[in-house]
Amino acid sequence: MKIFLGLFFSILAALFWGAAIVMSKLTLKEIDSNYLFMIQVSSSAIMAWIVLALNRKKIKFARNIKVYLLGVFEPFLAYVLSLHGLAYVNAGISSILFSSESIMIVILSTVILKNQITKIYALYSIIFISSIGILILAWDDIIIGGNQKLLGYFLVLAGVFFAAIYVTLSSKAVEETSPITLLTGQLTIATVLSLLFLMPFIKFKLINNYILMMAVCSGLCQYYFAFLLYLNSLKYLKVHVAGMTLYLIPVFTILGSYYFLGEGLTQLQILGCFVVMCSVIVANFTLEDKNSLTH
Numbered sequence: 001m002k003i004f005l006g007l008f009f010s011i012l013a014a015l016f017w018g019a020a021i022v023m024s025k026l027t028l029k030e031i032d033s034n035y036l037f038m039i040q041v042s043s044s045a046i047m048a049w050i051v052l053a054l055n056r057k058k059i060k061f062a063r064n065i066k067v068y069l070l071g072v073f074e075p076f077l078a079y080v081l082s083l084h085g086l087a088y089v090n091a092g093i094s095s096i097l098f099s100s101e102s103i104m105i106v107i108l109s110t111v112i113l114k115n116q117i118t119k120i121y122a123l124y125s126i127i128f129i130s131s132i133g134i135l136i137l138a139w140d141d142i143i144i145g146g147n148q149k150l151l152g153y154f155l156v157l158a159g160v161f162f163a164a165i166y167v168t169l170s171s172k173a174v175e176e177t178s179p180i181t182l183l184t185g186q187l188t189i190a191t192v193l194s195l196l197f198l199m200p201f202i203k204f205k206l207i208n209n210y211i212l213m214m215a216v217c218s219g220l221c222q223y224y225f226a227f228l229l230y231l232n233s234l235k236y237l238k239v240h241v242a243g244m245t246l247y248l249i250p251v252f253t254i255l256g257s258y259y260f261l262g263e264g265l266t267q268l269q270i271l272g273c274f275v276v277m278c279s280v281i282v283a284n285f286t287l288e289d290k291n292s293l294t295h
Contacts, residue, residue: 002236003236003237006224006233006234006235006236006237006242007087007231007233007237007245008156008227008231008239009230009232009233009236010229010242010245011232011245011248012229012245013225013226013227013229013230013233013244013245013246014132014168014226014245014246014249014252015248015252016221016222016225016226016229016249017221017222017226017246017249017252018095018248018249018250018251018252018253019218019221019252019258020218020219020221020222020226021086021091021094021095021222021249021253021256021257022091022093022253022256022257022260022261023158023214023215023218023221024036024040024083024086024218024262025086025091025094025219025224025257026260026261027211027214027218028083028086028087028216029201030207030211031205031207031211031215032079032087032202032203033083033084033086033087034080034194034198034202035202035204036083036215036218037079037080037124037159037194037198038191038194038195038198038199038202039215039216039219040079040215040216040218040222040223041075041076041187041190041191041194041219041223041272042191042194042219042290043215043216043219043220043223044187044219044220044223044224045184045187045188045190045191047224047262048180048183048184048187048188048224049184049188051184052181052184053075055180057180057181057261058176059188060183061183061185062158064177064181064185066114067170067177067182067185067186068182068185068186068188069189069190070166070169070170070186071186071187071188071189071190071193071208072160072189072190072193073162073163073165073166073169074162074163074165074166074167074186075186075187075190076080076087076189076190076193076194077162078157078159078160078162078163079156079159079222080159080164080194080198081156081158081159082094082098082156082158082159082160082163082183083159084152085151085152085153085154085155085156085158086154086156087089087161088148088149088151088152088153088155089141089149089152089153089156089183090141090257090263090265090269091135091253091256091257091261091263092110092250092253092257092258092263092265092273093138093141093265093269093273094156094253095249095250095254096137096272096273096276097134097137097156097157097160097276097278098156098160098163098249098250099246099247099249099250099277099280100157100160100276100280101160101164101167101281102209102283103126103127103130103279103283104160104161104164105164105167105168106123106128106283106287107123107164108164108165108168108203109168112165112168112169119286121195122286123283125282126279126282126286129275129278129279130275130276130279130280130283133272133273133275133276133278133279134153134157134272134274134276135268135272136268136269136272137272137273137275137276137277138150138153138272139268140200140260140266140269140271141153161235163289165171166271179227179228179231183224183227183228185197185275186228187223187224192228230242230246233245237242246280247277250273250277254273255285
C-alpha cells in the first residue's frame with residue numbers, strides 16, 4: 001500500500017511539473033518571461049511562508065544563509081533563463097531538454113564534489129549520444145526558425161545547467177535542513193533577486209484575471225506543490241524508483257502542449273526525443289550506481 005501511495009505522489013509531481021510548463025508557455029503569449037517569473041516565484045514564496053507559519057517553524061537566515069543562497073541557482077537563474085528560452089522553444093521539446101539535467105548532475109559531481117566515475121568511457125559515450133539527440137531535436141527549428149530558435153535552445157540548456165549545479169550543491173543541504181524551511185528560504189532569496197534585477201526590465205501591463213491566475217498556478221505547481229509531492233514520495237519509495245517516474249514529465253508536457261497549445265513534433269524531433277531520453281535513462285542506470293560513482 002505504501003508503494004502505491006509513493007507512486008501516486010511521484011506521478012502527481014511529474015504531472016504538476018508537466019502542467020506548469022504548458023501553463024507557462026500559454027502565459028508567455030500574453031506577458032514577458034521576467035514578468036511571469038516574478039509572479040510565479042513571489043506567489044510560491046508567499047505560499048511557502050504561510051505553510052511555514054502553520055507548521056510553527058522559523059527560518060534562521062544568519063545560520064543557514066549559505067544553504068538559502070542556493071536559490072540563486074534554482075529557482076532564480078535556472079527558471080529565469082529557461083522561461084526566456086521557453087518563449088522560443090516548443091514546450092514539449094523544452095521538457096525533453098530538461099531531462100538531460102541528470103547527465104549534467106553526474107558530470108558536475110565529478111568536478112564539484114570530486115566524485116570519481118569508474119565507467120568514464122560510458123560517460124563520454126552518453127554525452128556524445130545525448131548531444132547528437134539534442135542536435136537532431138533542434139535541427140528543424142534551427143533551420144526554419146534561425147537565430148531566435150537557436151537562442152531559445154541555448155537559454156533552456158543554460159537553465160538546465162544551473163538547475164544541475166543547484167542539485168549538486170544542495171545534496172548535502174537537504175540532509176541538514178528541513179524541506180519546508182529550505183524551500184521557503186530559497187524562494188525568498190529568488191524573490192528578492194527578481195525584485196532587484198528583473199523589475200527594471202519588466203514591461204508591466206494590465207493583465208486579465210485568467211492570465212494572472214494561470215501565472216500564479218504555474219508557479220505554485222512548478223516551485224512548490226510538485227517539489228513537496230516528490231519529497232513525500234521519497235518517504236515510501238527508493239530514490240531510483242521515484243526518479244524513474246520523472247521520465248513522465250516530458251510525456252505529460254508533450255500531451256498537454258498538443259491539446260492546449262496545438263504543438264506537434266516532426267518525425268525528426270520524435271527521433272531526437274527518443275535518442276535524448278534513451279541516453280538519460282542509460283545514464284541513470286549505469287553512471288549513478290554504487291559501482292560507477294564513488295565519493
